[in-house]
Amino acid sequence: MMKICMVGTGYVGLVTGACFADMGNEVWCVDVDEVKITNLKAAILPIYEPGLKELVERNLKEGRLRFTTEIKLGIEDALLCFITVGTPPCEDGSADLSYIFSAAQAIGQCMNHYLIVVTKSTVPVGTTEKVRDIIRQELKVSAREHVGFDVVSNPEFLKEGAAVEDFMRPDRVVIGTENIGTAELMKQLYKPFVRNQNPILIMDTKSAEMTKYAANVMLAARISFMNEIAQLCDIVGGDITNIRTGIAADHRIGRQFLYAGAGYGGSCFPKDVKELINLGYKNGLEMAIATAVHEVNERQKHYLVDMIRKRFGEKLDGMRFGVWGLAFKPQTDDMREAPSLVIVQSLINMGAKIVAFDPQAIKEAQQVFEDYADHIQYVGDMMEAVNDADALILITDWRQFRQPDFSDMKSRMRQLVLFDGRNQYDFEQIEKYGFEYYCIGRNYRGK
Structure with a gap:
């Protein structure tokens, strides 16, 4: 002891x-x-x-x-x-x-x-x-x-x-x-x-300190790389899920941190990537890879917004968007650097009304989005978020979002449009219920 x-x-x-x-x-x-x-x-x-x-x-x-x-x-x-x-x-x-x-x-x-x-x-x-x-x-x-x-x-x-x-x-x-x-x-x-x-x-102490930064930036790099490949797939063709399977089978690469999505967030990756860039700058070294990782991730946070803009136009006045997931990842209430910050604020600035559900992060979101309180409604049930919605946006991949009742959703929504920021759903299943389906890197409805 x-x-x-x-x-x-x-x-x-x-x-x-x-x-x-x-x-x-x-x-x-x-x-x-x-x-x-x-x-x-x-x-x-x-x-x-x-x-x-x-x-x-x-x-x-x-x-x-x-x-x-x-x-x-x-x-x-x-x-x-x-x-x-x-x-x-x-x-x-x-x-x-x-x-x-x-x-x-x-x-x-x-x-x-x-x-x-x-x-x-x-x-x-x-x-x-x-x-x-x-x-x-x-x-x-x-x-x-x-x-x-x-x-x-x-x-x-x-x-x-x-x-x-x-x-x-x-x-x-x-x-x-x-x-x-x-x-x-x-x-x-x-x-x-x-x-x-x-x-x-x-x-030695300096190696220990650097190990933490090197590990986090390496993992962030894998995410940004897959997100960049996903964007390319949406332009030229290909399915990022197939590509992930193909490269993960290489034992030199493995399966971890290869999922395309709406970008990484939280208290570690964004902060540590920026600190490594800054440390290099202070010592006369351009950290080119870390800089690219950060830039790709910032761009990725706007990717769903660009899809929504392409589908509905620049002005979203009078439109209602359901949002599933606000935390930067599931199993936490952490909103720091979450992709939802960019997505929700962008849609509100375009005139939209947001109805949001998250199993744990609502209290935190209310503080973060305090200046947008008149434009966001928080609900205690995932299905409440889709009532009269012109579209549903999945941002955080909580487990309870993986197999929703699409029949119930269909009866509740004003327009059957789904933007899947975590590639959770199957094309054929979604289409059976009449939904327009937009996802990341699977070349569905293209760019």
Whole structure:
């Protein structure tokens, strides 16, 4: 059993802290937001993530997971302190590290015993060294240079919607440290999570920091590449689903992240792609592939809007569009960089009325689309969204959208038009019910 402090109770901090607690460790989660901490003490979570609420409730009840606003209480007697605060993008695309540095400063001001400080947040190369310098300076100012510490890079690789499973059974654990003793302690911490023999990789801190960016940009590149091929298919012919099957059979390529759609979003891919571009720029290197990945993705978010414009024209006054899915992906309520932001705002600006349903993201969407409140109606049932609709737009591929009752939809809709942003449906099945069907990269109704 180890005592662990998590600084930050957002997506990464809460999942990480709850999972560590579930393995028998004593975990204190610290956040400056008093309302959030009060809610967490009552197992009221700020995010939706499958399995997380049950994990928090169980470990709260059994006394292994605790929440506080006092960082001094959190690190008292702790061996490890994880920094899991946000690193949102600045206007130039670079990561805002102010929360990281504030956390490091607070840790340095409070610690009075040996502590391993772990940067778990996604941070640019060199940040771990800066965190070390900040803590060292705080100890020097208060004449506590004798207090020992080490700083480790331990990037997270969690997929929203499957974060608990990813943490409990990681593909790999990356640990950046030059200290052999610290590396052994980190291995001991993660040993219960790698019983299936997946590797714990020890490397230098800069390599660990870069590994996270390289992994996310590589995955984003696969998505953008497939979306670009899909657009070409709509022009010259071909079916992206057949193409995906054909290239996925090549063991050098594999099956993951090869689905064409309305573009990627969320808190990781967009931010990390832009940060890598910015890091290259600051160091005199044009990151041409990462730049193209970003540009293709931004273009893809407008692709469904272009289809709708081609079908209905530039002015959509008096028209009603049902929307299925607002979150950037299923199994989450995260709206950050979601394709729905571009699609919904564009249609409203063209005069449309939106009736939207999402199983988890409606509360978040109401805040994001606050300025468009007069033009959006949120409903609690997917079929309500299609009532009197001139078209249905599928944006997020929640499972419950995969086999809808097309007969019921037909009786409810004003016009039988369906824009499928995730290629969920079969042409022949749709046509049997009389729907006009538009999808991505399957050359159906063309471009």
